[in-house]
Amino acid sequence: MQINLDDIKDILIASEKPARYIGGEYGATKLKWTSFNFCMCFPDVYEVAISNLGIKIVAESFNKAGLTADRCYCPWRDFGDKLKQKGVPLYSLDLKRELKDFDMLGFSLQYELSYTNILYMLDLAKIPLLKKDRGDDYPIIACGGPCAVNPEPLVDFVDIFFIGDGEEVDVEVAKLYLTCKNREEFYQKASCIRGVYVPSLMDIEYENGKIRSFKNKVTNQDFTVKKALISNLDVAIFPEQIPVPNIEAVHDRAVIEIMRGCYRGCRFCQAGFIYRPVRPKNVNTLTKQACSLIKQTGYSEVSMNSLSTGDYPYLRELIKDLKQNLPSDVTLALPSLRVDSFDNEFAQDSRKTSLTFAPEAGTQRLRDVINKDVSDEEIMRAVKGSFDLGYFKVKLYFMLGLPTETDEDLEGIKKIVQNICEEYYKEKRSKKLTISVSVSTFIPKPFTPFQWERQASLKEVEEKQNYLRKLLNIKGVKFAWNDYFTSSLEAVLARGDRKLGQVLLNAYKNGCVFDGWNDQLNKQAWRDAFETSNVKIEDYTREYDENELLPWDFIDILVDKKFLLKEKVLAYSGKVTGSCKNGCKACGIQKEFRCNV
Amino acid sequence: MIVFSFTKIDGAEYISHLDTLRHIIRTLKRAQIDVNISQAVNKHPRIFLSAPLGVGMKSISEYCLLETDYKDSADNNFKDLFNAYSPLGIKCVNYAYCDKKLAVANAESFTYEIFGINFFEVNEFLNRESLILTDKRGRTGDVLHKIIDLYFENDKLIATLKAGKETLRPDDLSEKLVELFGGRVQNIIKIKANGIEGLEI
Numbered sequence: 001m002q003i004n005l006d007d008i009k010d011i012l013i014a015s016e017k018p019a020r021y022i023g024g025e026y027g028a029t030k031l032k033w034t035s036f037n038f039c040m041c042f043p044d045v046y047e048v049a050i051s052n053l054g055i056k057i058v059a060e061s062f063n064k065a066g067l068t069a070d071r072c073y074c075p076w077r078d079f080g081d082k083l084k085q086k087g088v089p090l091y092s093l094d095l096k097r098e099l100k101d102f103d104m105l106g107f108s109l110q111y112e113l114s115y116t117n118i119l120y121m122l123d124l125a126k127i128p129l130l131k132k133d134r135g136d137d138y139p140i141i142a143c144g145g146p147c148a149v150n151p152e153p154l155v156d157f158v159d160i161f162f163i164g165d166g167e168e169v170d171v172e173v174a175k176l177y178l179t180c181k182n183r184e185e186f187y188q189k190a191s192c193i194r195g196v197y198v199p200s201l202m203d204i205e206y207e208n209g210k211i212r213s214f215k216n217k218v219t220n221q222d223f224t225v226k227k228a229l230i231s232n233l234d235v236a237i238f239p240e241q242i243p244v245p246n247i248e249a250v251h252d253r254a255v256i257e258i259m260r261g262c263y264r265g266c267r268f269c270q271a272g273f274i275y276r277p278v279r280p281k282n283v284n285t286l287t288k289q290a291c292s293l294i295k296q297t298g299y300s301e302v303s304m305n306s307l308s309t310g311d312y313p314y315l316r317e318l319i320k321d322l323k324q325n326l327p328s329d330v331t332l333a334l335p336s337l338r339v340d341s342f343d344n345e346f347a348q349d350s351r352k353t354s355l356t357f358a359p360e361a362g363t364q365r366l367r368d369v370i371n372k373d374v375s376d377e378e379i380m381r382a383v384k385g386s387f388d389l390g391y392f393k394v395k396l397y398f399m400l401g402l403p404t405e406t407d408e409d410l411e412g413i414k415k416i417v418q419n420i421c422e423e424y425y426k427e428k429r430s431k432k433l434t435i436s437v438s439v440s441t442f443i444p445k446p447f448t449p450f451q452w453e454r455q456a457s458l459k460e461v462e463e464k465q466n467y468l469r470k471l472l473n474i475k476g477v478k479f480a481w482n483d484y485f486t487s488s489l490e491a492v493l494a495r496g497d498r499k500l501g502q503v504l505l506n507a508y509k510n511g512c513v514f515d516g517w518n519d520q521l522n523k524q525a526w527r528d529a530f531e532t533s534n535v536k537i538e539d540y541t542r543e544y545d546e547n548e549l550l551p552w553d554f555i556d557i558l559v560d561k562k563f564l565l566k567e568k569v570l571a572y573s574g575k576v577t578g579s580c581k582n583g584c585k586a587c588g589i590q591k592e593f594r595c596n597v
Numbered sequence: 598m599i600v601f602s603f604t605k606i607d608g609a610e611y612i613s614h615l616d617t618l619r620h621i622i623r624t625l626k627r628a629q630i631d632v633n634i635s636q637a638v639n640k641h642p643r644i645f646l647s648a649p650l651g652v653g654m655k656s657i658s659e660y661c662l663l664e665t666d667y668k669d670s671a672d673n674n675f676k677d678l679f680n681a682y683s684p685l686g687i688k689c690v691n692y693a694y695c696d697k698k699l700a701v702a703n704a705e706s707f708t709y710e711i712f713g714i715n716f717f718e719v720n721e722f723l724n725r726e727s728l729i730l731t732d733k734r735g736r737t738g739d740v741l742h743k744i745i746d747l748y749f750e751n752d753k754l755i756a757t758l759k760a761g762k763e764t765l766r767p768d769d770l771s772e773k774l775v776e777l778f779g780g781r782v783q784n785i786i787k788i789k790a791n792g793i794e795g796l797e798i
Contacts, residue, residue, distance in 0.1 A: 005608050006784065012611055013653040019616060022608035024685030026624070244623060244684070247616050298623030298682075 001098050003091040011086060015079040017247055020046035023071075023093035025243035027296060029063050031094045036067040036174045039092050039102045039139075042074065043117035044110070044516070049073035050243065051251035053305065054145060055108050058166045060239040065171045070094045070102070071243075074117045077513065077520075080124050090124035099125035103177065104140040106162075106170065109147035112493035113486070113516035115154060118143075119508040122157070129505065131159055131200075136183050144170070148197075149227075149274050150446045150552040153493050155199035156501030160187070162195055163555055164227030165260075167237045169195040188218075195228025202554065204498070211497070214554040226556040227274075231593065233260060234285045241296045253301035253333065254293035256286050258318065262307035263580040265587075267371045267571050268360070268399065270445035271307055273564075274557050277593045278580065283314050287321045294330055302326065303333040310334075311581070354393030354436075355386045361402060362412025368576045369404050371567070376416070383420050392431040394420060400464045400481070401442040401456030403571060410464060413437065414471040421476065436478045439468065441487035445494050446552045447559065449567035454543035455491045458484050485523050489515065492540040497551035500540075502533040560588035599663045599675060600699055601692035602798055605656045606786075609686025614649035620687055621646075621661060627682040630675070633664040647701045647790060648760065651768060656787035657690060658708075660701040660796070691798040704760045705792025706745050709767040711754040713783035714774045719747050730773045732766060740765050757791065 005012065005022060012018040040059045042049035049055070050073070062069035070092035075083065083090060089098040099105055099121075107118050119129050122141070128134045131141065143154060144162035151161040162169055173190050180186040191198040202223045205212040214223040230236045238257075245252065261278035262271065290302045302322065306312060322332060359379055361367045367374055383394060398413055417435055424433040441461050444453040456464075465481050472479045493500065510525035530537055544550060546565060553561070563586065570577060577585055584590055605617065612620065622642055625632055632642040643664035650656055669675060679689040728741040743765035746757035754774075758765040771782045790796070 005611075009653060017613075018611040018652060019613065022611050024608045026620075026627070026682065026684035244620075246612055246620075246684070248619070296627070298626035300626075 001089070001101065003088065003096045003098065005096070008083075008086070008088055011079060011082045011088070014082065016076060017046070018079075019246040020073070021075065021079060021093075022246060023096070025050075025246055027241045028071075028094055028243040029059070029069075029241075031063075031068050031070055033095065033097075034066065034068045036062075036104075036178055037070070037097075037102045038062050038068060038104045038106060038170075038174060039070045039072050039099055041072045041099075041105050041107045041118075041121055042110075043107055043114040043121060044074055045076055046073045047245065047247060047249045050245045051249045051255075052108065052110065053255050053257060054110075054166065056239045056242050057237055058106065058108075058144070058170055061167055061171045061237045062174065064237060065175070067171065067174055068095075070097070072099060072105075072121065074114075074121055074514075075124065080120060083124055089126050090121060100127055100138065102139045104142055104174065106142045106144060107158075109143050109145040109154075111516060112147055112153075112490050113521075115493060115504055116508045116512045116515055118154070119157065119504065120513045123508075129508070130156055132156075140177075140183070142170075142173075146271065146274060147494070149270075149555055149557060150494060150496070151197060151199065151555075152498050152551045153496040153500035153504060155498050156505070158199065160190060161197040161199070162228070163197055163225055164195045164557075165230040165236075166228070167230050169193060169228040194226050197225040197555070211549040211551065211553075213549070223554050224556050225554060227558065229277075229558070229593070231279070233257070233279050233281045238289055240292055242293065244297050244299075251303065252299070253303050254290060254297055254299045255303045255305050256289050256293070257281070257306065258286055258304045258309065259306040259312050263311050264308060264373065265371055265567070265577055265580065265585065266360070267369075267449040267567055268402070268442060268445070269307075270448050273447045273559050273587075275307065276557070276559055276587065277589045277595045280313055283318045283321050286318055287325050290322055291325050294326055300329060301331045301333055303335060305335065311579075354395055354434075355383075355391050356395040356397065357382060358397040359416060360397065360399050361405075362398065362409045362414070362416060365574055366402060366405060366409045366412070368574050369571045370402055371571070371577050373576050373578055376419075379416060380419060380423060384423055387424055387427075387429070392424075392429065393434045393436070395436045395438065398437065398439045399442045400439050400468075401461055403450060403453050404574075405464075407467065410468050411471060413439075413468065414474075417472060417474060417477055421474070433476050434478070435476060436480065437468075437472055438480045438482075439465070440482045441484055443487055443491045443494060446550065447555075447557055447564070449564045449571060451495075451550065451564065452544040452546055452568065455488060455541040458488070461487075483518070483521075485526075486515075486518075486521060488537055488541055489526060492537055495540045495544075495551070499533070499535050503529050503535050506532045558589050558592055563587045598695050598698065599665055599667065599692055600695050600701065600796065600798065601661055601663075601675065601679070602657075602690045603659050603661060603679075603683075604688050604690060605650060605654075605659055605686060607686035609684065610650075610653055610655045612687075613652060614646065617659075617687065618644065618646055620684055624679060624683040624687070625663070628678045630663075630667045630678065631665060633666075645698075645701055647704065647793075650787065651766060654768065654785050654787060658787050658789050660790060660793070662695075662699055662701050664698075693798045695795065697795065699793060699795045701790075701793060701796070703793060704790040706757050706760050706790075707767075707787055708746075708755065708757045708789040708791065710784075710786045710788055711756055711767060711771050711774075711782065712752065712785075713780050714754050714771060715778045715780035716749060717774075717778040719749065723747060728773065730769055732769045740770070744770070760790075760792075 040055045059069035072092050140159045142160045143158050148161050187198045190196050203215045203217050216223045259280040261275045360372050444450045506529035512525050514520035634640050645662040647660040675692045676689045727739040731737045743759040767785045
């Protein structure tokens, strides 16, 4: 069924930012219904969703293959709840078709606190939430994205997961679907494609409440899923045109991905491990993509995205090439610049608002534990450079609750702040310095050397936050910290297993949606959901034994578990492994891929 | 300078005034139509829009003035160029070159088509002593003098209503007419701006 916007005028007018729900953006692909119709669903509001590059790449891969990829973003509560009240099903943006009509819905898992939004979207689409309640008349529910590396909390709701790079595997699966007689045949065959996980084909054996094995239901062999990998990003799909948002988006600029993966191996960083190997794109490719996007969109800014922009091997050449080829009024944004790769030249090309650095830990000792190979001298060199350019606002990010952390490490944060103040006021400056210090609670994420660590308790974190608050009671310094419950919920969903499906369902039934938004998170509803489901938060924030099988251990991201364990030992010895740029660290990737170092 | 009229239909009626301005700026960039930039501290393109339209209200008669040196060529005219690069629903209807800055935001009145109001005797209605209504901001008052013209044309009501300081919103009027005569407003489309000095399109 197609939705006519005139028929839901009352709902649109009564909702905040109704332009979120109209489609028609310049640059949106002109779609038609084809043999396979996919809807790329992003479980967050329009202005967040439309900024995401990953879903544009996936949609482009479908459209280029002659298949249809429409879009749907999570409606805000006011619009969504009214749709439900009036019995209007959730619809796609371009074709205005109700989601139930599609062959497959693909949800992007960007962060764990968006999981209840998936349930909200399914509910609004009048699609049964649990996969066991869905017959073949309903679309296949698929998920991909970074959080898919631990898919288990969502297996009650999702038919198929895509693990790893999404440029090719999604379309391969769609084409396979067209050749299969029924869903059973499709799932069997799809599960043989690299990067595809069909949860219904895996059995988990438990012993004394802990996982003993992952078995293929049919063959009874050990079950593994290897992540999909695109070797050469220069020839991979990249959208030549993108929809220009109807309202101001969180990232309202042209975005190019300059490199996938990260050389650094910071031990807390999941992205640094799951996106390996490092694959920089070449300068010509990037310049061509940037020029095409600027011409097609009318944007005035290009953002060069990667996990560590300063580590892109050809950054100077790229900046020079972009400046020569882009219109003169286009500015360049360089997010994710590490402190030690900060260069005055790069900062000059950035917007001059504030500069952000992420030392993560207050002392060299703790930075060595987490393999954040950054010295105090490098921090000071970077801030001095930024002050000489005229910056007077500095943002610093740190984590609390890291393994081996002591009060001395918290005092180290104060020392860094004091040194920065001292450096700034060495010279006469026209403006007052503002330092924002932001601390978040450490979350031990899957596929990192810290995946076995426990998360610090509420009491521990509150004590540290209070201590830091006293230490940073300094003029010109703003101190912010994140809420512990949010961090613990994120930890649970990141490290959880299939038992969390019931918790998610109960949380949704209790009204939990948009949990990533501070003003929407309903802590009591979540606590009730855990209690009703007879699941304890502590079961997932605890320390995991090195010998136990973890819920995500059947996924192969190509980095060896032995390497992660070795890194853990080095962490506790306070030894730095350093960057892959200084020599291969034999993480396991090298068995399949020759890294560009 | 160029003054052009454009639409807000096909969903674009839900785009806010500020976002509409952003769309026009980007459309012109994509079309490579250069617009003069102000010389103030916060530089901005010299683009002027007619008064904001209520979100949800369709229009085929919005106006925009550009300070630009652009001139049509043998291959390109402004309207086709603009429309090739604009989003759905925001399309140029007509355009003209002008020598002086027109006050596109200062219309004396606007004419609307209103669909869905039950038929009533317009003359009898206009001969009332007063028409008291409470607008969306909660202000109550007599608005009869703000209705400049009113008549039915087939199934639609054509209303010309005051603009500027004495603005009467068509949705406020429509709600009142539904209350008095029944029906359900299906659509309101702004079709004309009246009294913009020097405007000839």
